[in-house]
Amino acid sequence: MKTLLDVRNVSKRYSQETLALSNVSFSVNEGEFVSIIGPSGAGKSTLLRCINRMIDATDGEIILDNENILNYNKKDLRKCRSKIGMIFQHYNLVNRLSVIENVLHGRLGYKSTFAGMLGIYSEEEKRQAIKLLGMLGLEQEIYKRCDQLSGGQKQRVGIARALIQDPKLLLCDEPIASLDPNASKVIMDYLKTVSTTMGITVIVNLHQVDVALNYSDQIIGVSKGEIVYHGSPKDITNSQIHSIYGSEAGDLMLDIGGRNAG
Numbered sequence: 001m002k003t004l005l006d007v008r009n010v011s012k013r014y015s016q017e018t019l020a021l022s023n024v025s026f027s028v029n030e031g032e033f034v035s036i037i038g039p040s041g042a043g044k045s046t047l048l049r050c051i052n053r054m055i056d057a058t059d060g061e062i063i064l065d066n067e068n069i070l071n072y073n074k075k076d077l078r079k080c081r082s083k084i085g086m087i088f089q090h091y092n093l094v095n096r097l098s099v100i101e102n103v104l105h106g107r108l109g110y111k112s113t114f115a116g117m118l119g120i121y122s123e124e125e126k127r128q129a130i131k132l133l134g135m136l137g138l139e140q141e142i143y144k145r146c147d148q149l150s151g152g153q154k155q156r157v158g159i160a161r162a163l164i165q166d167p168k169l170l171l172c173d174e175p176i177a178s179l180d181p182n183a184s185k186v187i188m189d190y191l192k193t194v195s196t197t198m199g200i201t202v203i204v205n206l207h208q209v210d211v212a213l214n215y216s217d218q219i220i221g222v223s224k225g226e227i228v229y230h231g232s233p234k235d236i237t238n239s240q241i242h243s244i245y246g247s248e249a250g251d252l253m254l255d256i257g258g259r260n261a262g
């Protein structure tokens with residue numbers, strides 16, 4: 001399998017006191033589904049934000065599709081961002097706009113500022129938006145305003161907006177943290193489909209260990225800015241989960257329902 005993303009010795013220092021990532025290295029293959037787990041403050045969001053260059057890593061290399069994106073200038077960065085779709089906990093939609101308009105916003109990275117401001121989209125882009133919304137079970141919602149949708153529906157709009165970019169990599173920062181268990185399952189199932197049937201690599205930051213274990217090809221456990229586990233969900237033990245979560249681990253053992261008991 002081909003490597004899509006190679007994170008090499010990446011560190012991120014916010015200040016003298018805060019080293020949020022310390023010498024982090026891992027690689028992810030095309031089409032793989034990877035979950036990043038770890039306690040609050042471990043550095044999970046910082047890692048995703050370094051990968052899509054919302055923030056700059058202090059040190060290291062991030063190779064995406066054979067290019068070191070940490071060396072990119074502003075123009076290259078635009079090109080690189082279109083290869084990376086992002087999904088957020090709070091969806092980041094424009095609530096007063098329609099579902100389809102929000103989805104089409106995913107094409108802005110490909111347009112001049114002028115065309116983008118005027119909301120000029122091709123028929124092909126509109127057809128593609130409608131197709132994606134159909135695939136995500138939102139054919140009845142296409143022209144509704146986003147503020148009329150449920151949380152789960154909003155997150156599906158977020159997925160459609162990311163997919164219309166035609167990304168190679170989908171980064172999802174706590175995509176189900178604001179959703180109930182039913183809506184969470186729907187979203188996780190769609191994200192899994194994105195990796196298995198569309199071949200798009202998916203990296204998800206998750207609080208729910210049980211969900212991460214159920215859906216992922218690989219688990220990356222982060223604690224205090226370091227990777228303390230990287231491997232298959234099948235091989236992770238209770239004591240490894242304990243060492244990832246430290247004092248937060250107690251409740252999590254209940255969540256995974258004794259899967260690793262003994």
Ligand SMILES: Nc1ncnc2c1ncn2[C@@H]1O[C@H](COP(=O)(O)OP(=O)(O)OP(=O)(O)O)[C@@H](O)[C@H]1O
Pocket residue numbers: 014015018019020038039040041042043044045046047
């Ligand atoms: N913009 C920032 N400026 C300074 N420090 C920051 C900033 N963002 C995060 N940090 C610090 O970096 C560390 C890692 O934070 P990060 O948000 O990446 O963790 P996380 O694992 O995503 O946590 P959570 O699960 O609570 O979102 C924490 O100590 C946090 O306080």
